[in-house]
Amino acid sequence: MSRxxxxxxxxxxxxxxxxxxxxxxxxxxxDFFEQRGDRLCREDGSILGGIARxxxxxxxxxxxxxxxxxxxxxxxxxxxxxxxxxxxxxRLMKQAEKFGRPxxxxxxxxxxxxxxxxxxxxxGEAIAQCLALMSALEVPVISIVTGEGGSGGALAxxxxxxxxxxEHAVYSVLSPEGFxxxxxxxxxxxGEACAVMKLTAQDLRRGSIVQGVLREPEEGAQTDWQATxxxxxxxxxxxxxxxxxxxxxxLARQRYEMxxxxxxxxPPAGKEDV
Amino acid sequence: MNRLFSKRRDxxxxxxxxxxxxxxxxxxxxxPACGAESANRDWERNVQVCPQCGYHSPVGxxxxxxALLDPGSFQELEEKLEPADPLEFPGYPEKLEDLEEETxxxxxxxxxxxxxxxxxxxxxVLDSRFLMGSMGTAVGxxxxxAAEYATKRKLPLIIFSASGGARMQEGxxxxxxxxxxxxxxxxxxxxxxxxxxCLTHPTTGGVTASFASLGDIMLAEPGALIGFAGxxxxxxxxxxxxxxxxxxxxxxxxxxxxxxIVSRDxxxxxxxxxxxxxxGGKRS
Ligand SMILES: [Zn+2]
Numbered sequence: 148m149s150r151x152x153x154x155x156x157x158x159x160x161x162x163x164x165x166x167x168x169x170x171x172x173x174x175x176x177x178d179f180f181e182q183r184g185d186r187l188c189r190e191d192g193s194i195l196g197g198i199a200r201x202x203x204x205x206x207x208x209x210x211x212x213x214x215x216x217x218x219x220x221x222x223x224x225x226x227x228x229x230x231x232x233x234x235x236x237x238r239l240m241k242q243a244e245k246f247g248r249p250x251x252x253x254x255x256x257x258x259x260x261x262x263x264x265x266x267x268x269x270x271g272e273a274i275a276q277c278l279a280l281m282s283a284l285e286v287p288v289i290s291i292v293t294g295e296g297g298s299g300g301a302l303a304x305x306x307x308x309x310x311x312x313x314e315h316a317v318y319s320v321l322s323p324e325g326f327x328x329x330x331x332x333x334x335x336x337x338g339e340a341c342a343v344m345k346l347t348a349q350d351l352r353r354g355s356i357v358q359g360v361l362r363e364p365e366e367g368a369q370t371d372w373q374a375t376x377x378x379x380x381x382x383x384x385x386x387x388x389x390x391x392x393x394x395x396x397x398l399a400r401q402r403y404e405m406x407x408x409x410x411x412x413x414p415p416a417g418k419e420d421v
Numbered sequence: 422m423n424r425l426f427s428k429r430r431d432x433x434x435x436x437x438x439x440x441x442x443x444x445x446x447x448x449x450x451x452x453p454a455c456g457a458e459s460a461n462r463d464w465e466r467n468v469q470v471c472p473q474c475g476y477h478s479p480v481g482x483x484x485x486x487x488a489l490l491d492p493g494s495f496q497e498l499e500e501k502l503e504p505a506d507p508l509e510f511p512g513y514p515e516k517l518e519d520l521e522e523e524t525x526x527x528x529x530x531x532x533x534x535x536x537x538x539x540x541x542x543x544x545x546v547l548d549s550r551f552l553m554g555s556m557g558t559a560v561g562x563x564x565x566x567a568a569e570y571a572t573k574r575k576l577p578l579i580i581f582s583a584s585g586g587a588r589m590q591e592g593x594x595x596x597x598x599x600x601x602x603x604x605x606x607x608x609x610x611x612x613x614x615x616x617x618x619c620l621t622h623p624t625t626g627g628v629t630a631s632f633a634s635l636g637d638i639m640l641a642e643p644g645a646l647i648g649f650a651g652x653x654x655x656x657x658x659x660x661x662x663x664x665x666x667x668x669x670x671x672x673x674x675x676x677x678x679x680x681x682i683v684s685r686d687x688x689x690x691x692x693x694x695x696x697x698x699x700x701g702g703k704r705s
Contacts, residue, residue, distance in 0.1 A: 259630075259649065259650075260658075261649070261650030261651075261654045261655050261658045262650075262655060262658060262659055263655060263659055263663065263667075265649070265650070266648050266649060266650065266655065266667075266668055267676055268676070269634075269676070269677075269678050270630070270648075270649040270650065271625075271629030271630040271633075271634050271647075271648065271649035272629075272630075272634040272678060274599075274630035274631075274649065275599075275603055275629070275630050275631050275632070275633075275634040275635050276634075276635070278599060278600050278603035278604070278630075278631060279603045279604065279606065279607035279635055280607075282600065282603060282604030282607050282608075283604070283607050283608070283611065298587075298596065298627075299587075299596065299599055299626075299627055299630040299631075299649070302596055302597075302599060302600055303630075305600075306600045306603075306604070318593060319592065319593055319596070320587050320589065320591075320592050320593055320595050320596040320627075321587070321589065325654075326589055329589055330589050330590075343508065343510060343511070343592075344508070344592050344593075345508055345592055345593065346592070346593065351593060354507070354593070354594070356593055356594075356597060402604075403604050403608065406597060406600045406601045406604055407565065407601055407604070407605075409594065409597040409598075409600075409601060410505070410507065410558035410561060410562060410594050410597060410598060410601070
């Protein structure tokens with residue numbers, strides 16, 4: 148068993164000092180050129196993306212951005228994208244495919260923003276299009292859930308050939324608070340929800356929802372950023388090398404088959420899979 | 422022989438549809454929208470649409486199929502597909518059993534091969550009586566298999582959605598059905614398949630954010646609630662009351678997310694027109 152309960156992991160995954168997408172881009176990539184805007188309506192700061200080099204090789208990198216202080220939190224809407232963010236992501240991924248660049252995504256969001264304008268501009272449609280587009284990309288796609296993988300807003304950036312998770316990240320159908328309030332009409336029972344939702348990296352690895360769990364420093368990624376960067380760097384290098392062996396259509400096929408097989412249930416709990 | 426079988430299938434469909442129809446405790450039923458009482462026979466003649474105000478009362482999956490398909494054309498697909506309990510969620514298997522007893526459904530979706538106006542197509546209909554039509558692994562699998570079947574047979578795909586979104590009791594596995602169904606629809610469409618998405622009340626959450634929003638043609642019944650986040654969640658988040666008609670079909674049409682609003686008695690002619698317009702195209 149892990150040293151942390153699922154509820155404690157949710158707290159770690161949301162830790163304000165945990166490295167975020169902007170930090171990963173700065174540490175792991177060079178030559179980053181940020182691309183902004185969805186070309187339809189506006190720029191959504193809650194999704195950060197652009198072109199960069201990973202060990203010299205051009206890639207497209209996209210991730211949720213929560214912001215590091217209140218001012219940034221506000222421009223990033225606390226990492227809760229609207230449809231414009233998802234449409235920007237689609238634009239960047241289409242370009243990645245056009246220019247043959249692998250796509251690397253960092254997933255860390257409480258969920259897509261439940262707002263009035265977001266609905267008016269088609270939040271559901273924007274997420275659906277992301278899923279459909281990603282499923283068929285003929286370039287390698289690697290996603291890393293680094294913090295909170297909240298609901299469809301997280302999945303919209305995570306239809307990848309390999310989905311990896313940091314050891315204390317969580318990934319779930321809804322936030323534990325939302326889950327408790329839907330099922331038991333009581334958001335205060337979120338602790339109980341954490342226990343039944345199977346939202347930890349270890350549970351999800353066991354259920355073949357994610358393909359790898361990346362070890363974090365003892366007390367969590369926020370205590371040693373450099374160690375976390377080294378782990379992610381090595382994992383990305385290894386996964387990219389493996390996916391480079393597949394041609395475009397085979398990459399799309401592998402991704403399709405992987406998600407196609409999801410929903411067969413969790414095998415019984417075994418040893419820790421880190 | 423074939424006709425005999427199709428007659429039998431029709432009887433089964435009619436039986437299921439009747440089971441879903443109004444249980445007449447009285448001979449008249451009040452409309453939940455306008456309050457006017459109408460004779461059950463008039464509700465029935467009007468495919469469960471209020472004869473006074475046009476309110477579209479929710480209907481079950483078999484009822485809808487019976488009203489829609491050419492007589493004798495109904496052939497259920499994947500009817501043995503069973504729901505799963507991947508999280509071993511407390512009380513969930515019992516809940517599923519009770520609902521099966523109550524509704525005659527194994528889960529919230531029915532898939533069928535059938536025709537409208539002699540145009541053959543694959544149909545999936547979600548049923549809001551079964552855990553709000555929520556999408557767990559069984560619904561996701563059924564939609565996916567229907568899309569794959571339609572891909573293989575080069576048939577159009579028509580899905581009637583009615584869903585509260587992802588099914589909480591199957592957790593992350595429900596979430597993954599969004600990716601799975603969207604991928605299957607994408608694959609079907611990239612091979613020239615026609616997908617007509619028909620939204621009915623309510624279509625929200627993970628169903629809106631996956632297959633339901635991906636139609637080549639997007640249609641909806643009048644007054645249906647369609648959105649990603651539910652109105653209550655939005656009101657709590659933004660701290661204001663939403664205007665009347667927010668997230669309703671008419672609002673979506675105005676904002677560019679629908680091709681047309683179709684009242685229930687018009688589904689057949691509209692689908693016949695659309696299927697006709699796509700015949701002789703790339704795939705046939
Ligand atoms: Zn009425």
